[in-house]
Amino acid sequence: MSGADRPDRIARRIHVKGKVQGVWFRAWTVEQAAELGLDGWVRNRADGSVEAVAAGPADRVEEMIARCRRGSPASRVDSIDVEDTPGVVAQGFTQKPTV
Incomplete structure (x- = not known):
């Protein structure tokens, strides 16, 4: 397990809205x-948005957020919300089932 509470790591929850389902956004995020x-996960949400948690060195997490703002080639990102997320994030980056 990789703790986001380690001093050299941060973890952010990223919530992306727009045309982000059915356009390879989750696979692209992985x-x-x-x-x-980075460590973390990504999943579709029933409301049509995509949610992710990314953990790792601050500069890399910030780069991931910037990439999510741009989106995958076929997506259209209308808005993105980012918040700190405490706790432990499992190593690796996976797709989770839709919630």
Whole structure:
């Protein structure tokens, strides 16, 4: 387990709204997170949005947030909300089931 509470790591919950389902956004997010070496997860939400938690070095998490603002090639991001999320995030970055 990788703690977001370690001094060299942060964790952020990212909530993305727009045309972000059915456009490869989750798989793209997993790919981007792997490229950045982040831990966390991503999932669709029943309201049509996408939610993710990204944990790792602050500069890499901030880069992930910037990439989510731009979105996957076929997506359209209308808004993004970001908040701190405390606790422990499992190693690796995975897709979770829709909630």
